[in-house]
Amino acid sequence: MPHILVTGGAGFIGANFVLAWLRNSAADGVVNVDKLTYAGNRKTLSSLEGDSRHVFSQTDICDRGALDRLFATYQPRAVVHLAAESHVDRSIHGPGEFIQTNIVGTFTLLEAARAYWGSLEEPPKSAFRFLHVSTDEVFGSLDANDPQFSETTPYAPNSPYSASKAASDHLVRAYHHTYGLPVLTTNCSNNYGPYHFPEKLIPLTIANALAGKPLPVYGDGLNVRDWLYVGDHCSAIREVLACGRPGETYNVGGWNEKTNLDVVHTLCDLLDELHPKSGGSYRDQIQFVKDRPGHDRRYAIDARKLERELGWKPVETFETGLRKTVQWYLDNHAWVQDVMSGEYRNWVAKHYAA
Known part of the structure; x- marks a missing residue:
């Protein structure tokens, strides 16, 4: 059976990608490579137990x-490279792991892929692809009236996380131009959806709201992000893998610019509707907290190249995608409780106690 190799396939985006890929009974098998750090979860992949297409x-x-x-x-x-340390707060407190995984790990994977690719005969050699999944954070921060990030926007990373991802992007590009490795790069905006680890804004807000805890909002809450439903992101990755031009980069966005405060308000309103609490609104739990260092003000993705060249555009609006996400977390409380135990809880207690 033909296979693709997916790194980080037990993480948030990776697991969603693997599950969506294997829903197609005609799909190639998946070799799923994951270190299983705190953010990797084999239970997310439990539906694949016994499926011979998943290794x-x-x-x-x-x-x-x-x-x-x-x-x-x-x-x-093909290789779909999703493995990465991705949480900005963690990169501020401990940048070393981000350098190791995002830069050294990408370099090591590129070297292994280059050696393997170089050993192939035609036609498999020409058909091979290395798809590197990156982030819009490599482009830095936008002012309110700046144009959206395009594929030609200069890199200006502002956190150890985004700097490590920028470095990995440059390595991938260099391996194409120096060695001819047929690479593809995607830079996506903020993802949300099922199986999202509850240290990021949307799943953390849902989990804290249901637990009766404060809903922390950094600074004034007016930092802007473009939001992309993870299912749409996975479909974009599949499209780029199938039809993207080697050496090219493609921005993947949801066309949904929202302030963090807007996101939290919308989540509270959805929870008030779908899981009302006795007395008051979930908005009553919102608490503004000290802003984090170097907090980028605005990200916005121009995804027109991907639509123009490959015909892709997102299916979900922010409203439809967020409603699906909230309902998933309400229906999967056990999964959330499981991942919020252990190392994650200890880390939160250490770094967010104040």
């Missing part, structure tokens, strides 16, 4: 020997 390998992408063995054993026709 899981608990592997660190910094382990070159393990990667070489996986390439030799499964001979994937």
